[in-house]
Amino acid sequence: MFTGLTNYLDSIRARDPAPRSRWEVLTYPGVLALGLHRVAHWLFGAKLYFFARLINHIARFLTAIDIHPGATIGKNFFIDHGFTVIGETAEIGDNVTIYQCVTLGGTNPTNGVGGKRHPTLKDNVIIGSGAQIIGPITVGERARVGANAVVTDDVPEGATMIGLKARSTLVPAEEWLKDFIPYGTPCDEPCEELMETGPRRIAELEAQLAAMRSDLEVLKAEREVPAQRSGTGD
Incomplete structure (x- = not known):
């Protein structure tokens, strides 16, 4: 006993x-x-x-x-x-x-x-x-x-x-x-997002967002050039 x-x-x-x-x-x-x-x-x-x-x-x-x-x-x-x-x-x-x-x-x-x-x-x-x-x-x-x-x-x-x-x-x-x-509750996926991978994923998303903004700026510039040329011809 x-x-x-x-x-x-x-x-x-x-x-x-x-x-x-x-x-x-x-x-x-x-x-x-x-x-x-x-x-x-x-x-x-x-x-x-x-x-x-x-x-x-x-x-x-x-x-x-x-x-x-x-x-x-x-x-x-x-x-x-x-x-x-x-x-x-x-x-x-x-x-x-x-x-x-x-x-x-x-x-x-x-x-x-x-x-x-x-x-x-x-x-x-x-x-x-x-x-x-x-x-x-x-x-x-x-x-x-x-x-x-x-x-x-x-x-x-x-x-x-x-x-x-x-x-x-x-x-x-x-x-x-x-x-x-x-x-x-194990501190690992798939339960919840890891504290270690969370910042990395945020950084990846921010990099993707920056790339999208850069592409938008390029497209915006390309559209503005024909408009300027058209204005000069008038």
């Missing part, structure tokens, strides 16, 4: 540069929320629903993280900061990272029967802050969801989702193979 705990704390330190020790990680609200959820989930499985909900409410009061006791969570799950909501039928794989203000929300079943209504996150998924993952969809392994994205459809393995409503952008192999991408 102690080895499992130290491995879990080390997995968080590998993803977060802030803590200086394992003891500091133990103070994280996400760690406390997950620990209390393990207890609540066991009570939920034993059909002790009231006590499971009681633990859930205590955890939410202490951490501002609301994980339904019925949610299934794998190994090394890390919630960085708080204000996150995870629904009852959500399923979370191993080594998943979620940043603050994320919702793994459900949709209202049209037939009135509960069933599966929350997302499934596969292994090594990263969810950026403020993202909303809604409905019984699957977020594929190593997929990333950028900050404030809204996702309501299945996410392919290795894709990065951005925007409202989120659209899929394939991640290059060299990015996909990385063990961890902080905040779920």
Whole structure:
């Protein structure tokens, strides 16, 4: 048990540069929320629903993280900061990272029967802050969801989702193979324009604009010459 705990704390330190020790990680609200959820989930499985909900409410009061006791969570799950909501039928794989203000929300079943209504996150998924993952969809392994994205459809393995409503952008192999991408948003195309290539592209556009202006000046001069000659003949 102690080895499992130290491995879990080390997995968080590998993803977060802030803590200086394992003891500091133990103070994280996400760690406390997950620990209390393990207890609540066991009570939920034993059909002790009231006590499971009681633990859930205590955890939410202490951490501002609301994980339904019925949610299934794998190994090394890390919630960085708080204000996150995870629904009852959500399923979370191993080594998943979620940043603050994320919702793994459900949709209202049209037939009135509960069933599966929350997302499934596969292994090594990263969810950026403020993202909303809604409905019984699957977020594929190593997929990333950028900050404030809204996702309501299945996410392919290795894709990065951005925007409202989120659209899929394939991640290059060299990015996909990385063990961890902080905040779920690689700083590389095709997600967003690179800071490095932006100035170069602007310079190229300015050069093209200068060339067009030069061509316009030449054309203007060529038109003025016949007009002057015509005026002299009169």
